[in-house]
């Protein structure tokens with residue numbers, strides 16, 4: 001594990017400088033991974049754990065809703081459905 005285990009909620013968005021919210025990972029439900037033994041005891045030994053790929057075991061991630069919606073002024077063009085004026 002990395003040394004920097006500090007989870008700073010509400011960190012400024014690196015792209016637009018706006019506020020970021022902590023979003024629980026949809027993939028693991030905030031668990032940070034899956035208990036493989038619980039899912040398939042015949043395949044995995046007790047305690048087998050698979051770290052969630054989506055959140056890298058964090059159980060969630062910081063999301064800037066401005067950038068997520070493409071409303072930020074700058075590089076954030078995630079949703080470019082409106083191209084012309």
Ligand SMILES: [Zn+2]
Nearest residue numbers: 013016064067
């Ligand atoms: Zn942002």
Ligand SMILES: [Zn+2]
Nearest residue numbers: 025028052055
């Ligand atoms: Zn996850």
